[in-house]
Amino acid sequence: MRRVVRQSKFRHVFGQAAKNDQCYDDIRVSRVTWDSAFCAVNPKYVAIIIEASGGGAFLVLPLHKTGRIDKSYPTVCGHTGPVLDIDWCPHNDQVIASGSEDCTVMVWQIPENGLVTSMSEPVVVLEGHSKRVGIITWHPTARNMLLSAGCDNQIIIWNVGTGEAIITMEDMHPDVIYNVSWNRDGSLICTACKDKSIRVIDPRKGEIIAEKEKAHEGARPMRAIFLANGNILTTGFSRMSERQLALWNVENMEEPMTVNEMDTSNGVLLPFYDPDTNVVYLCGKGDSSIRYFEITDEAPYVHFLNTFASKEPQRGMGYMPKRGLDVNKCEIARFYKLHERKCEPIVMTVPRKSDLFQDDLYPDTAGPDSALEAEEWCEGKNGDPILISLKNGYVPGKNREIKVVKKNVLDHKGPKKTEHPSPDKKCASPNVSVKSEAKLEEILKEIKSLKDLVSSQEKRIIKLEEQMSKVAI
Numbered sequence: 246m247r248r249v250v251r252q253s254k255f256r257h258v259f260g261q262a263a264k265n266d267q268c269y270d271d272i273r274v275s276r277v278t279w280d281s282a283f284c285a286v287n288p289k290y291v292a293i294i295i296e297a298s299g300g301g302a303f304l305v306l307p308l309h310k311t312g313r314i315d316k317s318y319p320t321v322c323g324h325t326g327p328v329l330d331i332d333w334c335p336h337n338d339q340v341i342a343s344g345s346e347d348c349t350v351m352v353w354q355i356p357e358n359g360l361v362t363s364m365s366e367p368v369v370v371l372e373g374h375s376k377r378v379g380i381i382t383w384h385p386t387a388r389n390m391l392l393s394a395g396c397d398n399q400i401i402i403w404n405v406g407t408g409e410a411i412i413t414m415e416d417m418h419p420d421v422i423y424n425v426s427w428n429r430d431g432s433l434i435c436t437a438c439k440d441k442s443i444r445v446i447d448p449r450k451g452e453i454i455a456e457k458e459k460a461h462e463g464a465r466p467m468r469a470i471f472l473a474n475g476n477i478l479t480t481g482f483s484r485m486s487e488r489q490l491a492l493w494n495v496e497n498m499e500e501p502m503t504v505n506e507m508d509t510s511n512g513v514l515l516p517f518y519d520p521d522t523n524v525v526y527l528c529g530k531g532d533s534s535i536r537y538f539e540i541t542d543e544a545p546y547v548h549f550l551n552t553f554a555s556k557e558p559q560r561g562m563g564y565m566p567k568r569g570l571d572v573n574k575c576e577i578a579r580f581y582k583l584h585e586r587k588c589e590p591i592v593m594t595v596p597r598k599s600d601l602f603q604d605d606l607y608p609d610t611a612g613p614d615s616a617l618e619a620e621e622w623c624e625g626k627n628g629d630p631i632l633i634s635l636k637n638g639y640v641p642g643k644n645r646e647i648k649v650v651k652k653n654v655l656d657h658k659g660p661k662k663t664e665h666p667s668p669d670k671k672c673a674s675p676n677v678s679v680k681s682e683a684k685l686e687e688i689l690k691e692i693k694s695l696k697d698l699v700s701s702q703e704k705r706i707i708k709l710e711e712q713m714s715k716v717a718i
Contacts, residue, residue, distance in 0.1 A: 251548060254605060255524055255539050258577065260553030260593050269293075269306060269588040270313045274560050277327045277346075279379055280423070280466055280513045280530060283561030284581050284588065285341065287333040288569030288641060290355065291581050292341055293588055294328045294561075295320065301328035301345050307359045319360040323351055323367050329379045335566070336388055336615040340368075340647050342405075344378030350393045352405050354647050369408045369649045373401050380424060384431045386630050387622035388615035389647070392434070394422045400436070402448055404619045408649050411623060412448050428471040429520065430616075432627045435477050437467040443479060445495055449625065457498040461489055466513045472540060473520035476502070480514035480527060488514055490527065490538070492546050503546045507536070517564040521610050522577055524550070526593075528562040535580065535591070553591065557584050567610040568639040575603055607635045613642065 273296040275283055283294045294303045301324035306314065326346030334340035339355045351367035374395035384390035389406040398420060402412040420439035427434055433454065435445050441462070445455040461467050463482025470478050477493040487509050491501040512529035519525075523540045535553040540546060563581035570576045578593035595606055609632035616628030633639070 263590040274583045279329045281330040284563030285331045286563040286565045287338045289338045300325045319363040321364045323365045330381045332381045344381040346377040348374045386431045386616040386628045389619050423466045426470040430627045435469045437469040443469045
C-alpha cells in the first residue's frame with residue numbers, strides 16, 4: 246500500500262515561547278536599518294545590539310539573567326557608530342566580535358562571570374574597511390580566523406591572534422554584499438550580493454569557483470548558506486515579490502534543484518541551519534512566525550514541516566548552537582526572538598515519551614575545540630569540525646584567554662622569519678603601514694595635549710568656585 250505521508254522524525258516538531266519570567270525585559274533593541282540578526286547566543290551568554298547614544302553598544306547577558314534588565318546594566322560600548330553585526334567565537338565562549346558603522350571590527354574578551362562594568366577596550370581593533378562593516382562571521386574550524394564584509398564591497402579575512410588582514414577580496418563583488426557563509430570545513434565561502442548573484446569563492450586562491458546570476462529575480466535582499474553536503478540554500482524574492490526558498494548544487498548552478506514559493510511579504514528571510522538534523526528554520530524580519538523545513542537527498546529535497554506562529558513581530562533572532570540545548574527535553578533548537586523592548590526564548594521540541602537520551606536526534610555535533618590553527622589554514626590545510634557527544638549534556642571547559650601578538654612593522658632589527666606560502670595562496674599581507682603608524686602617533690599626541698588642557702581648565706574652575714564661596718560668605 247502506498248504511503249501518503251512522508252516518514253520523518255521531525256514531522257511533529259513544535260515551538261513553545263518561554264514564560265514571561267524566563268524572558269529578558271526592558272531592552273531597547275537597536276532600530277538601525279540593517280538586515281542582520283541583532284542577536285548572538287552561545288551556551289553561556291546572549292548578546293543583543295541595543296540603542297545607544299553617542300556610538301554603538303550591545304548587551305552581553307548570562308543566560309540565567311532573566312527578568313527586567315536595569316537601564317544601568319553594563320554594556321560593551323567601544324564603537325563610535327551603531328553596531329551592525331555581532332558573532333560569538335565558536336572556539337571560545339568568552340570571545341565575541343562586532344562590526345560597526347564606524348568602519349571597524351572589534352574583538353572582545355568577556356570576563357568569566359559576565360560584565361560587572363561597561364567595557365570600552367577591545368582585545369583588538371581590526372581596521373581595513375573604508376565603509377561600514379555589516380557582516381561578521383568566524384571560521385568554523387580554524388582558531389582566531391574572522392571574516393568581515395563591508396559596504397565597500399570588500400571581504401577581509403583576519404588573523405585575530407596577530408591583528409592583521411590575511412586575505413582581502415576587493416574586486417569580486419560589484420555591489421553591496423548581503424551575507425557570507427562558510428562551508429562545513431571552512432575551505433569555501435558563498436556570498437549573496439545586491440547584483441542578484443550567488444558566488445562560491447575559494448578565499449585562499451582568490452578565485453570564484455561557481456556563480457549564478459539572477460538566483461532570485463526580485464530586487465529585495467537575498468541570503469545564501471552552505472549545507473552540510475556542500476549544496477547551497479538561498480532565500481530571496483521572485484519578480485512578483487513572492488518570498489522564495491531555493492536549493493542549488495555547486496557543481497551545476499544553471500538551474501536550481503528546487504524552488505519553493507511561500508508568500509508575499511517584505512521581510513528578509515534569515516535562514517538558520519542545523520547540520521546535524523538537516524532542518525532549516527526561516528525567520529522573516531518583521532514576521533511573527535518561524536517556518537521550518539527538512540532537507541533530504543531525494544526529490545523534492547525541501548520538505549515543509551510546520552510553522553511556529555506568535556502575535557508579536559520579530560526585530561531580530563538569535564540561534565543557540567547545538568551544545569547549548571537541553572537534551573533531556575528533546576530540544577532540537579532554541580531561538581532568542583527580539584521584540585521592541587524584550588528578548589523571548591523559543592524552544593523547538595520533538596515530542597518523545599521516553600526520558601532516555603535520544604541518539605537519533607543528537608548525533609555527535611561540532612564542539613568548542615578548533616581543528617586547525619590560523620597558520621595551518623593559511624598553508625592550505627582543511628579540517629572538519631571536531632565532534633563531541635551530547636549524551637551526558639555539554640559541560641563547558643575552561644576557555645583560554647585570547648592573546649594578540651601584533652607584528653611591529655617599524656621594527657627593522659633584522660629579517661623576520663616568516664614562511665612564504667606558495668604563489669597560489671594569497672596569504673599573510675599585514676594591513677598596517679609605516680605611514681598609518683606615524684599618523685596614529687600624531688593623533689595620540691594631540692589627545693594628550695587636549696587632556697592636559699582640560700585638566701588645567703578644571704583646576705581653574707575649582708579656584709574660581711573657591712573665590713565665589715569666599716565672596717558669598
